[in-house]
Amino acid sequence: MANLKLAKVKKAYGSVEVLHGIDLDIRAGEFVVFVGPSGCGKSTLLRVIAGLEDITGGTLEIGGRVVNSLTPKQRGIAMVFQSYALYPHMTVYDNMAFGLTLEKGRPKSEIDAKVREAARILQIEPYLDRLPKALSGGQRQRVAIGRAITRDPQVFLFDEPLSNLDAALRVQTRIEIARLHERMEGTTMIYVTHDQVEAMTLADRIVVLNKGHVEQVGAPMELYNSPDNLFVAKFLGSPSMNILPARIESAGATTRVVPEGGSTVDLPIATVGTAGGAAHLGIRPEDLSLTDEANPPFGGTVVLTESLGEVTLVYVDIGRTDEPFVAKLPGEVSIARGTKIGLTARPQSMRLFDEAGQAVRPRSRRAA
Ligand SMILES: Nc1ncnc2c1ncn2[C@@H]1O[C@H](COP(=O)(O)OP(=O)(O)O)[C@@H](O)[C@H]1O
Ligand SMILES: [Mg+2]
Incomplete structure (x- = not known):
C-alpha cells in the first residue's frame, strides 16, 4: 500500500x-x-515509475520516499506487460515461483504459500501443473499477473495487458483485473491502455495523456461529462463528440451561440466578455435525436447508417464540418442513404469550448 507523487517528471x-x-x-x-x-508517452511514464528508465528531471516519490535513483527491485513495484513472456518449459507453478527461488534465503514453504495464494486470488489453482502451451491466452496472462502478485508489490503496473487477447477474452480478463483490485484491497494499481472502454470501466481515476503532458485527471464520468478541453472531449466516448465551429453572439448568465450555418442556441452557461468570439460547440452522438421541425438545429443528408443492435449510428453530412455529424439513436432505425433529416439536442447537453479549445463551463460545474 503506497501512494505515488510525481513532480515535474x-x-x-x-x-x-x-x-x-x-x-x-x-x-x-x-x-x-x-x-x-x-x-503519447504512456509506456515511457510507466517505465520511469518502474525504474526501467532513468528520470531526466523532477522527482518521483513512492510511499513518501524519493526513489529517483533506486533500482526497480528497491521500489517495491511489479510490472505486467502486453506480452506475458512465460517460460515455455516450466509449469505454471514454476513460472510463478521462479523469481522467488532466485532470492537467497527464501524458505521453500514460504514460496509455496505465496504461489498458492496468488493462484487462489486468480483462480488458476487447477492449472498449476500445466505448461503454458496448455493454457488459453487469458489464462497465460493471469499466470503473468500471478507471478507479479507473488512479489508482494506495493504498486502494480500494467502496460496494455489485454492487447494480445481476442475481443471476448479481453472483456473477461478486464473483469478479472477489476476483481483482482478489489481482492487485493489497498494495492495501488497503474494501468496503461489506449482503449477508452478499459479506461472508463477500470479506473478510479483516469489520467489523459497527450504528447507527453497531462490533459486532465479525474473520475471517468467526471471527464466524460466535463472535459477540460477539446482533446479530452474527443478522446473519451465512441463515436467521438461532434464538434461544430461556432460564434458566441451574446455572453452573460446564459450564452447565445450561433453554430456555423445553423440556428441560434441558448446555452445555460455563464460567460463574460466573450461576445463575438469564435468557439466550438460539442454535442455527444447519444444526445442527438431526430426532429421533424421545418428548420432543425442540425439538418443534413444521411451518408451512412450502422446498426449495432441496441443502437443505430446515423452519419449525417450537415455541410459545415469535415467529418460527418454522428447521431447514436436507440434501437434499430432504418433511414436510406441520401435522406434529408433533422437532428436536435437539448442545450443542457451541449458543451462549449473557446477558440483555444478550453471548456467554457456552466457555473455549477465549475464550482464543483
Ligand atoms: N528508447 C527510446 N528511444 C527513443 N525514443 C523513444 C524510446 N522509447 C520511446 N520513445 C519515444 O517516446 C514517445 C513515447 O513513446 P511511448 O511511451 O512508447 O508511447 P505510448 O506507450 O503512449 O504509445 C514516442 O515518440 C517514442 O517514439
Ligand atoms: Mg505503449
Whole structure:
C-alpha cells in the first residue's frame, strides 16, 4: 500500500524530450489508468515509475520516499506487460515461483504459500501443473499477473495487458483485473491502455495523456461529462463528440451561440466578455435525436447508417464540418442513404469550448 507523487517528471531520449514535466498524485490503493493515443508517452511514464528508465528531471516519490535513483527491485513495484513472456518449459507453478527461488534465503514453504495464494486470488489453482502451451491466452496472462502478485508489490503496473487477447477474452480478463483490485484491497494499481472502454470501466481515476503532458485527471464520468478541453472531449466516448465551429453572439448568465450555418442556441452557461468570439460547440452522438421541425438545429443528408443492435449510428453530412455529424439513436432505425433529416439536442447537453479549445463551463460545474 503506497501512494505515488510525481513532480515535474521529465524524460528525454538524447535531445528529444518525450515527457514534459508530469505532475501527478496517486493515492494509496487507487486504480489509476493512463490513457492516450499511441506514442503519447504512456509506456515511457510507466517505465520511469518502474525504474526501467532513468528520470531526466523532477522527482518521483513512492510511499513518501524519493526513489529517483533506486533500482526497480528497491521500489517495491511489479510490472505486467502486453506480452506475458512465460517460460515455455516450466509449469505454471514454476513460472510463478521462479523469481522467488532466485532470492537467497527464501524458505521453500514460504514460496509455496505465496504461489498458492496468488493462484487462489486468480483462480488458476487447477492449472498449476500445466505448461503454458496448455493454457488459453487469458489464462497465460493471469499466470503473468500471478507471478507479479507473488512479489508482494506495493504498486502494480500494467502496460496494455489485454492487447494480445481476442475481443471476448479481453472483456473477461478486464473483469478479472477489476476483481483482482478489489481482492487485493489497498494495492495501488497503474494501468496503461489506449482503449477508452478499459479506461472508463477500470479506473478510479483516469489520467489523459497527450504528447507527453497531462490533459486532465479525474473520475471517468467526471471527464466524460466535463472535459477540460477539446482533446479530452474527443478522446473519451465512441463515436467521438461532434464538434461544430461556432460564434458566441451574446455572453452573460446564459450564452447565445450561433453554430456555423445553423440556428441560434441558448446555452445555460455563464460567460463574460466573450461576445463575438469564435468557439466550438460539442454535442455527444447519444444526445442527438431526430426532429421533424421545418428548420432543425442540425439538418443534413444521411451518408451512412450502422446498426449495432441496441443502437443505430446515423452519419449525417450537415455541410459545415469535415467529418460527418454522428447521431447514436436507440434501437434499430432504418433511414436510406441520401435522406434529408433533422437532428436536435437539448442545450443542457451541449458543451462549449473557446477558440483555444478550453471548456467554457456552466457555473455549477465549475464550482464543483
Ligand atoms: N528508447 C527510446 N528511444 C527513443 N525514443 C523513444 C524510446 N522509447 C520511446 N520513445 C519515444 O517516446 C514517445 C513515447 O513513446 P511511448 O511511451 O512508447 O508511447 P505510448 O506507450 O503512449 O504509445 C514516442 O515518440 C517514442 O517514439
Ligand atoms: Mg505503449
